[in-house]
Amino acid sequence: MKMKQFKFGIRSAVLFLLPLLVGFSGCREIFDLPEERDYLGKNLNYSDKILEPILGRTTVMGGFNADNSTMPMTFEIVNARYGDGRPVTDLFQVRPTWVWTAAYDGLETSLEEINAKRKLEERPLFEIRPSGEFILWGSSSNELIAPRPADSSSLTQEIRFFDVKISNSGGDTILKDFQIIPWRERPYEPSNDMNYYTGGIARDPNDLKNPFKRDYIQPGIDNIVGATTNRQMVNNEEIKDLVAYIRPFEGGNGHNLRFRFIGPDSSAIHPASFNDTKWDRLVHGFNMEMTDEYVQYDVAYPIPLVDIRTAFSNGSSANVKFNYSRGAFGGGRSFSSFWLDFEIFREGDWEIVFHFRNDLPKFEDE
Incomplete structure (x- = not known):
């Protein structure tokens, strides 16, 4: 008998709360209450803000800390400039680069079979991925992007800086003063x-x-x-x-x-x-x-x-x-x-x- 009374109590509670929940949802619409928004962490950061890739190699860099922010997030490189304020454009030249469309396993028996698993896509030489990682594509070269000076000096006015805008429905923030200082190509x-x-x-x-x-x-x-x-x-x-x-x-x-x-x-x-x-x-x-x-x-x-x-x-x-x-x-x-x-x-x-x-x-x- 006690078990039956317990079940009846749960059922009664659900029947009692259901109209309230529906009513609350209706009140949200009636009173134009704001929708729940994503969380955007206050301590978003990267493990390293100085990137030193080697030109001519596809290199993924990152170390992004999302600080428990709600995913997905949007990443955008903004305000790319030299240390003296001049705009940086060479990083974003678009060139064809190989992108895999199927898995390579080393068992392919011809060049045609290998190339059937990848295609050439037009991509900026340097970009940021949806994960927040940076990628420098292998289509980059010394001719397209000037490497660090041969005398090993890095004058501030010659360094490329950029910021990263990060956003979700909870808002947006900008992480400032990333640097990219590429090494010249080492083809092998x-x-x-x-x-x-x-x-x-x-x-x-x-x-x-x-x-x-x-x-x-x-x-x-x-x-x-x-x-x-x-x-x-x-x-x-x-x-x-x-x-x-x-x-x-x-x-x-x-x-x-x-x-x-x-x-x-x-x-x-x-x-x-x-x-x-x-x-x-x-x-x-x-x-x-x-x-x-x-x-x-x-x-x-x-x-x-x-x-x-x-x-x-x-x-x-x-x-x-x-x-x-x-x-x-x-x-x-x-x-x-x-x-x-x-x-x-x-x-x-x-x-x-x-x-x-x-x-x-x-x-x-x-």
Whole structure:
């Protein structure tokens, strides 16, 4: 009996309150009471208001703190200006840039299949996303956006400033005095062989005052013996037996990637000398061509295309490995290899040259 009385009490309360709720809603309309509004936090902020992206790379920046504000919110870059008040316009030039429309997984079997998953869209070089993150697109370049000065100075009048207007139905606010100070393009990584301010050749970090000595990209190396010296080749701060150059070449089809191997006198080493290399699994490329001087593929840029782990990428860089073996004493085999993790951001025809500077590798059996 008590349970029935309890149920009856709940039902009575609902029947009693329902007209009141309906009446309150009617009163809102009758008395023109304001609608409930979104909450806009008082402490909206970003973790960093100085942005230093590298031109030529699609870079997402942000660190926005919404302070429990109601979503969605609207973000707008406003009042873009130099430190002396001049308006900034170069950041907002519109250029075609690749945008993915389907997921890339590294299993695609042709350039056509890759490009079917993305399209070129006209986008401002620099913009703010609906999430509040900033993005500098890979279509940016030194020619379109002047990088920071080569002498490393940053005069206030030359710095680009901007504000961000943030709003929802609860109101709007403006966060002021963001800065964007871009680095000049580094079309590839590793880029330690490049002066980041001038784009020229970087000097040897162990002898910076010597203009005749330079820094080098150093591949990994394992168990490679010199043909003449009969010693193990090494790469360290003092000795650089094997270095790499990443550079454009002429005469390709606009989307070639080429690997070359040269000795101390710059003469070509036949790629077939690296007889255990899995050439068909080296890069995510197609139409492989091997000549006496190089191995070449048709590829899609940038390399890697996205930051996920695939058979050709460790999640952030493409990785190539060249292997060979030769007969060893006692009837066994000696296995040798060298490798490089790399990225290329600019479309075109590129070659990676592996230079054995001090001696040729030993390929002959013992």
